[in-house]
Amino acid sequence: GAVVSQHPSWVICKSGTSVKIECRSLDFQATTMFWYRQFPKQSLMLMATSNEGSKATYEQGVEKDKFLINHASLTLSTLTVTSAHPEDSSFYICSLRRGFGNGYTFGSGTRLTVV
C-alpha cells in the first residue's frame, strides 16, 4: 500500500491557538485524502474528505471554519485546528485510497492535547 507520513506525531498547544497537522503521501499522488478523529477507546470518525484543488467535504456536525483543510498538492493535505479548545484534544489520523482494489492506507496519527 501507499506510504503515508503524518506530522507531528504529537502536539500540545494552549487554548485559543491554532495547530496545523500535515499528511503527506510519499509514493502516490492522492487526489483524495480523508481526515479522521478518534477519542480514547472509540472508533474512527470521519471528519472530512480532502480533495486536491477544491474544497473539502465535511461530515455532518464538523465545523468547517474550525477544522480547516487544505489539499494544495497531490501529495500534501493539511488540517488546521483553529482556536483550539480542550474538547478538541483527540487523536487525528489521515488516510488515502490508492486507487480501486488497493484499499486505504492510514497515517500514524497526531495526538493533540489542548491545555
Place this chain on the structure above:
Amino acid sequence: QQQVKQSPQSLIVQKGGIPIINCAYENTAFDYFPWYQQFPGKGPALLIAIRPDVSEKKEGRFTISFNKSAKQFSLHIMDSQPGDSATYFCAASKETSGSRLTFGEGTQLTVNP
C-alpha cells in the same frame, strides 16, 4: 444503512487461542470489507480484506469468514500471540464508487501469555 456493528467490545484469550471478532452490516451495496489492527498511539494498519464474491480468505494466521446472505463477516486469529494484543476494527465501503470507509466500534483484544 451505513452502520457496521462490531462485537465483542473486548476479548481476552490465552496464548494459542483463537479469538473471533464479528461484524454485521446493513448496506448491501458495500463491496469491500477490511480489517484493521491498531496499536496504542498508532494509526490503523490493514490486516486483511475480503470482497463479497468469496466466503473466506486466509492470510497467515488471520482468516476472514464472509456470509453475504446474513450480511456478516468475522475475523479469526489462529494461534494467537501476546503481540496480537491490539484493537481491531472491521470496516466496509462501496469501493467501486470510491466511498469512504465505515468503521465498526472496535474490539480490544488481549492475549495473555
